[in-house]
Amino acid sequence: MLQPKRPIGLANANHRMLRKISCTVVLLLAGVALAPQGVALAQPASNTATFDLAQHPTNHADSLWVVVNKKRPLIPLKYAPVTSKPKFALPSTNNPYGRQLAKPAALAIVILANAMRAEGAGDLVLNSGYRSFGEQTYVHNRQVQRFGLEAGEALAARPGYSEHQIGLAADVSALGQGCVIQFCFGGTVGGKWLRENSWRFGFIVRYPKGKTPITGYDYEPWHLRYVGTALSRQMRKDGVTVLETFFGLPAAPAYRH
Numbered sequence: 010m011l012q013p014k015r016p017i018g019l020a021n022a023n024h025r026m027l028r029k030i031s032c033t034v035v036l037l038l039a040g041v042a043l044a045p046q047g048v049a050l051a052q053p054a055s056n057t058a059t060f061d062l063a064q065h066p067t068n069h070a071d072s073l074w075v076v077v078n079k080k081r082p083l084i085p086l087k088y089a090p091v092t093s094k095p096k097f098a099l100p101s102t103n104n105p106y107g108r109q110l111a112k113p114a115a116l117a118i119v120i121l122a123n124a125m126r127a128e129g130a131g132d133l134v135l136n137s138g139y140r141s142f143g144e145q146t147y148v149h150n151r152q153v154q155r156f157g158l159e160a161g162e163a164l165a166a167r168p169g170y171s172e173h174q175i176g177l178a179a180d181v182s183a184l185g186q187g188c189v190i191q192f193c194f195g196g197t198v199g200g201k202w203l204r205e206n207s208w209r210f211g212f213i214v215r216y217p218k219g220k221t222p223i224t225g226y227d228y229e230p231w232h233l234r235y236v237g238t239a240l241s242r243q244m245r246k247d248g249v250t251v252l253e254t255f256f257g258l259p260a261a262p263a264y265r266h
């Protein structure tokens with residue numbers, strides 16, 4: 010798994026140690042605790058009458074537009090997509106851990122990586138991609154056993170609730186630019202380029218800064234979600250950064266209990 014040298018914004022040594030586990034597994038207690046409850050968004054935020062919000066369902070695990078969060082588990086919970094290794098130009102650099110993604114994301118991330126390199130933003134590194142229900146179960150159980158339910162779940166998403174399980178999420182960094190799976194990645198050349206350009210290739214930065222009360226996740230500048238260019242372009246056009254807001258879905262600051 011990932012071993013960033015110096016996690017930022019975490020309160021104590023235990024958290025620093027645990028930050029070594031990979032991203033969507035990691036939720037910050039502070040963000041969850043401060044999140045207001047019951048924030049419901051009744052109307053979709055897309056303001057373009059011609060955009061068809063029903064092109065792909067948001068509640069099917071195999072849909073390009075599925076919205077999975079702490080209030081929207083995958084159905085079925087053990088959903089497993091067909092995945093493959095992206096065919097990167099520089100496999101040992103771009104995919105040193107041999108990660109896999111669902112097919113549309115696997116194709117698109119290669120184009121994204123090529124453009125990132127060509128435009129001088131660095132060599133993309135795919136740190137984490139698809140994670141199975143079983144892998145997520147292992148991580149979740151380990152953290153809950155070690156730290157108890159509340160603290161453990163602040164660090165590890167429940168199996169069936171992770172975007173990585175649909176194969177459309179990628180935790181990326183840029184070779185040699187540091188801040189791997191850290192907030193400061195957003196300030197690197199690669200992180201800035203991804204924030205400004207991922208939409209061109211069908212990706213969004215799924216957990217933007219300041220949206221924790223809606224997404225339930227702290228800022229994760231490294232976590233990209235593939236949604237396809239039709240949606241990523243429309244979100245860009247509308248100035249909407251969060252899937253829940255775009256589709257008018259309820260905020261998901263915490264799990265149902």
Ligand SMILES: [Zn+2]
Nearest residue numbers: 032033180232
């Ligand atoms: Zn992630």
